[in-house]
Amino acid sequence: MHPCTRPIPTIAMVLMSLTALAQATTDSTSTVQPGRVYELGVVTIVGNSKQDSLTTVTPRDIELYNRFNVADAVNLLPGVTLAASGSRNETMVNVRGFDLRQVPVFLDGIPIYVPYDGYVDLARFATMDLSRIDISKGFTSILYGPNTMGGAINMLTRKPVGKLDYNGSLALINTNGGTGNVNLGGWRGKFFAQGGIAYMQRGDYSLSKDFVPTKHENGGQRDGSGFTDQRINIKAGYAPNANTEYVVGYVQQHGEKGVPIYGGTDERNPLLKKPRFWEWPSWDKQNVYFMSRNRFRGSKDELNAKVYLDRFQNALNSYDDSTMSTMTKPYAFESRYNDQAYGGSVEYVAQAVKNNLTKVAATYRYDEHQEHNVGDPVQTFRDRTYSIGLENILYIKEKWQVTPGISYNARGNIQADNIDPATEQIVPFGSAPANEAVNAQLLLQYKLHPMHFLRLAGSRKSRFATVKDRYSYRMGAAVPNPGLASEFSYNTEFSYTGTFGSKLQVDAALFYNSLDDVIQQVDNAVGSKWQMQNTGRAEFLGGELAVAYAPHANVRVGANYSYIQRKNQDRPEIHFTDVPANKVFAYVDFRPSKLLYLNASTEYDDFRYSTSYGTRTDPYTLVNAKVGFNIGPRFSMEGSANNLLDTNYAIVEGYPCEGRNFMVRLLFRSIDPTKRKTVPTP
Numbered sequence: 195m196h197p198c199t200r201p202i203p204t205i206a207m208v209l210m211s212l213t214a215l216a217q218a219t220t221d222s223t224s225t226v227q228p229g230r231v232y233e234l235g236v237v238t239i240v241g242n243s244k245q246d247s248l249t250t251v252t253p254r255d256i257e258l259y260n261r262f263n264v265a266d267a268v269n270l271l272p273g274v275t276l277a278a279s280g281s282r283n284e285t286m287v288n289v290r291g292f293d294l295r296q297v298p299v300f301l302d303g304i305p306i307y308v309p310y311d312g313y314v315d316l317a318r319f320a321t322m323d324l325s326r327i328d329i330s331k332g333f334t335s336i337l338y339g340p341n342t343m344g345g346a347i348n349m350l351t352r353k354p355v356g357k358l359d360y361n362g363s364l365a366l367i368n369t370n371g372g373t374g375n376v377n378l379g380g381w382r383g384k385f386f387a388q389g390g391i392a393y394m395q396r397g398d399y400s401l402s403k404d405f406v407p408t409k410h411e412n413g414g415q416r417d418g419s420g421f422t423d424q425r426i427n428i429k430a431g432y433a434p435n436a437n438t439e440y441v442v443g444y445v446q447q448h449g450e451k452g453v454p455i456y457g458g459t460d461e462r463n464p465l466l467k468k469p470r471f472w473e474w475p476s477w478d479k480q481n482v483y484f485m486s487r488n489r490f491r492g493s494k495d496e497l498n499a500k501v502y503l504d505r506f507q508n509a510l511n512s513y514d515d516s517t518m519s520t521m522t523k524p525y526a527f528e529s530r531y532n533d534q535a536y537g538g539s540v541e542y543v544a545q546a547v548k549n550n551l552t553k554v555a556a557t558y559r560y561d562e563h564q565e566h567n568v569g570d571p572v573q574t575f576r577d578r579t580y581s582i583g584l585e586n587i588l589y590i591k592e593k594w595q596v597t598p599g600i601s602y603n604a605r606g607n608i609q610a611d612n613i614d615p616a617t618e619q620i621v622p623f624g625s626a627p628a629n630e631a632v633n634a635q636l637l638l639q640y641k642l643h644p645m646h647f648l649r650l651a652g653s654r655k656s657r658f659a660t661v662k663d664r665y666s667y668r669m670g671a672a673v674p675n676p677g678l679a680s681e682f683s684y685n686t687e688f689s690y691t692g693t694f695g696s697k698l699q700v701d702a703a704l705f706y707n708s709l710d711d712v713i714q715q716v717d718n719a720v721g722s723k724w725q726m727q728n729t730g731r732a733e734f735l736g737g738e739l740a741v742a743y744a745p746h747a748n749v750r751v752g753a754n755y756s757y758i759q760r761k762n763q764d765r766p767e768i769h770f771t772d773v774p775a776n777k778v779f780a781y782v783d784f785r786p787s788k789l790l791y792l793n794a795s796t797e798y799d800d801f802r803y804s805t806s807y808g809t810r811t812d813p814y815t816l817v818n819a820k821v822g823f824n825i826g827p828r829f830s831m832e833g834s835a836n837n838l839l840d841t842n843y844a845i846v847e848g849y850p851c852e853g854r855n856f857m858v859r860l861l862f863r864s865i866d867p868t869k870r871k872t873v874p875t876p
Contacts, residue, residue, distance in 0.1 A: 198278075198399070198419070198844070198851030231325045232353045232429075234441060234485045234498070235302025237337050237346070238328075249273075251327040257363075258793070258820075260834060260857065262373055262394055263423075264299075264349060265316035267327055270779075272738040272756045273703075274329065277772040280804075280849035281470060283418075283453040285317035288773050290331055290705060291734040291760045292344025296657050296683070300348040301445065304483055304502045305339065309533045309561035309577070311662040312341070318449045318477055319349065322363070322375035323390030323427045326350045332685040332705055333637055333651035336583035337541060339557040340603040340631070343657040343683045344707070351427060351443075354379030354388050358864060365859035371396035371420075384434050390427045396420055398452075402842035402853035410469050411457030416850065417516070418452035418473070437489035437496075442482075449477035455516065458848025460809045465848070468525075471513040480505045494545040501538035507531060528568040535561045537579075549589040557581045563661050571620050575661045576608040583633075597637040604630045605658045610665055610676065623665060626676035631656035646692040656680040663713055663726050673720045679728050684708045699742045707734040712764070731763040732770075750783040769808055772846075774800035791822045804847035814843035830861040 230253075251267045261267035265285040269276040275288045289297045295312035298305055307314050321327070327349050334342040362376035372395060379388035398415045405413045429443035453472040456465035483502040490496065510529040514520045521528065537559035544552045559579045566572040583601030590596065610623040635653030642648060659678040667674065689703035712730025719725035736758040744750045756777040760770040781795040797816045804811060817839050822832040833856070840854040 198849065230352050230355055230359070232302055232351045234439060234487055235348070235350045236328070237300070237303045237335050237348055249329045249331065253325060256321045256324065257861065260859070261321055263317045264319040264321055264327065264347075267321050268316075268329055268347060271329055272740050272754045273331055273736070273758070275756075275758070275773050275777065276845060278846050278849065280846035281453070281456065281465060283451055283474075284313070284315040286313060287316060289329065289345045289347075290707070290736065291758050291770070291773050293772075295660060296341070296343040297345040297347060298338075298341050300338065300346060301481065302351055302443075302483070302485070303338075303348060303539075304481070304500060304504075305559065306479075306481065306504060308506055309535055309563045309661060310531065310565070310575075312660040315477070318423055318447060318479070320375070320392035320394060320423065320425045322392045323352060323377055323425070324349055325352045332687050332707065333635060333653055334655070336585045336599040336601045336633070336635070337553060337555045339539065339555075339559075339581045339583075340579055340605070341657045343655040343681070344685075351429065352377060352379065352388055352390065354381060354386050357381055361861070361863040363859055363861045365857055367396065367857045368400070368855050370398070385430070385432055387430045388428070392425045394421070394423045399852040399855070401850050402837075402840045404840065404842035405850055405853075408457050408459055409466065410455045411850070416454055416852070418454040421449065421451040423447070423449045437491065439487045441485045443485075445479075445481040447479040450475055451477065454849060456848045457850060460805070460847060462807060463805070463809070463848065471516055471518060473511055473513075473518060474508060475511060476507065476509045478507045496543045498541040498543070499538065502536065504535045506533040530566055530568065532564040533562060535559060551587040553585040555583050555585075571613060571618070573611040573613065573620065575610050575665060577605055577661070578608060579603070579605045579658065593641050595637070595639040597639075598635070600632070600634045602630070602632055603656065603658070604628060607676070623674065623676055626664070629658055629679055631658070631680045631682070643692075647690070649687070649689045651685075651687045653685045654682060655685060656682050659713055659726070671723060673723045673725045675725050675727060678713060678726055679711065681709065681711045681713050681728065681730075684710070697744050701738070701740040703738045705734075705736060709734065714764070729764060733761040733763060735759050748785045752781055754779040768806045769803040771803045771806060774802040774813075776800040789824045792820065794819045799845075802845070809847050811844050811847050814841055816841055816843070828863055832859045832861070833857070834859070
């Protein structure tokens with residue numbers, strides 16, 4: 195999915211930053227109850243969701259606001275910013291200024307990042323088979339393993355409730371695309387099965403009528419913005435008793451996408467003079483896993499385990515020109531990636547002492563990346579990563595919670611292939627030292643009142659350099675640095691959450707992150723070529739405020755504000771990209787009856803830098819609207835309008851987003867929504 199193609203995501207901040215409010219939210223479009231959350235995939239610091247550092251996107255948010263991919267879904271949350279690599283047509287997010295290399299993505303607690311560069315295109319991941327998305331900001335459980343320098347994103351799949359549990363939807367977007375999905379599951383005695391299939395397809399979208407034509411984009415349809423994605427998710431489980439559960443699962447994803455040509459006016463951008471004519475004929479990912487939970491009889495101790503195999507293949511074609519038909523020019527190529535990763539984790543939870551919970555975890559991951567252009571030798575890169583961590587939770591007099599944690603992480607390279615330019619044969623890069631990092635953290639939480647909490651958290655977190663960081667020549671412009679070490683962040687957060695009666699919820703947070711040994715580009719490191727080195731220092735600081743108010747049983751209003759400032763202390767002339775300083779959401783949700791629901795919302799994003807030398811996008815405001823009807827107990831029909839004012843905007847300079855667009859959608863489910871409250875209380 196193109197980062198600017200959001201299938202009518204009315205950006206209403208129904209979510210709040212606390213899991214408790216999100217989980218309490220059920221309405222006429224929600225089809226997933228809390229019992230459907232796949233608990234074996236949850237990674238959390240404490241058992242009480244109201245005390246978690248997690249923020250959450252629920253199925254209600256996904257369905258009501260049409261968030262069909264994970265990037266658009268988590269963009270609902272405060273402190274999370276939609277980002278993109280325009281020249282690669284990849285959609286990502288930043289969490290309090292940290293990118294996806296520093297905030298890894300997990301599926302049911304299993305890391306799924308791409309071995310080569312640590313990123314993952316979140317637009318390829320459908321949300322329709324998820325029961326929840328948890329985001330941890332800054333203070334992140336040691337149990338996630340390494341590289342959680344700025345947080346973690348965990349996508350939780352569904353678990354069935356009852357003998358037959360199903361839901362699905364079918365949507366038409368404008369006249370050139372649509373989505374569809376079906377989830378089906380159920381229990382038979384002590385066994386359960388859950389399956390889901392999702393399909394998303396869009397042709398090239400239409401730009402705003404206010405778009406001014408440029409050298410490579412004349413307006414109208416945005417060439418190269420189309421995509422197709424399909425996803426299959428299957429799991430089967432056996433739960434002989436309340437203390438034991440075993441699950442096997444399989445996830446398959448297939449994607450195809452175009453890449454729009456640079457349509458900006460930046461004279462310093464090389465794509466203005468030499469545009470790329472790229473497309474991805476395949477973006478495929480497969481994951482097989484086994485998970486288990488065993489709680490020992492007669493005690494509260496438990497042993498949890500996960501084992502997985504992850505495969506990633508993609509094909510990138512570079513053509514001569516916009517006809518996308520020939521490959522004869524020097525810059526034309528056919529690139530192929532063939533990656534795999536396997537690993538696992540073991541977690542032991544002990545409660546030998548009253549009011550004290552201890553967790554010990556060990557993780558292992560093997561990464562292999564293979565790449566080549568068709569006709570060239572295949573280069574192979576292989577790494578091993580280990581982690582062992584300890585986390586302890588101490589409750590003091592029902593008011594205080596103290597949670598220290600520490601972990602040791604290590605990464606070693608097994609193989610790194612280079613190509614000798616003289617012979618065009620594979621030769622080794624040579625040995626590189628193993629990289630080690632020790633992480634530590636401490637959380638203090640005080641319960642002012644059963645519905646009011648204060649938190650103070652501090653942590654030292656790290657990220658290992660990726661294969662791309664260490665070994666890429668960057669198309670001849672750079673010199674590799676196999677010995678590149680970890681970068682670190684010292685994170686501090688003070689937060690408050692409180693619920694006033696049954697009508698008002700307030701969440702607020704202040705954070706400060708000091709980054710050291712930052713991996714950044716150093717110009718003229720070897721002659722005129724640059725190199726990635728551990729020379730950077732930076733500060734990320736800001737605050738978040740979210741308010742939800744329900745003045746009446748059928749009305750809810752709210753707003754959310756995020757402020758993020760990033761300072762490059764080492765090289766202030768180099769700008770950090772992709773994150774606006776200010777981001778605002780406001781919404782109104784009105785449900786006059788059990789059969790009718792309406793909402794309207796607005797989103798404001800401040801300007802953001804698109805290049806390190808200062809090119810930036812303009813601020814923008816979006817207005818969205820939606821109306822829905824329940825047709826009997828098991829069906830709903832919806833109509834939505836996104837970018838109602840046809841705003842001309844971009845989140846990356848040169849890559850304009852979609853103008854006004856519409857969608858109609860039919861939803862079906864095995865749950866009768868009219869038997870629930872029309873509007874929940876916070």
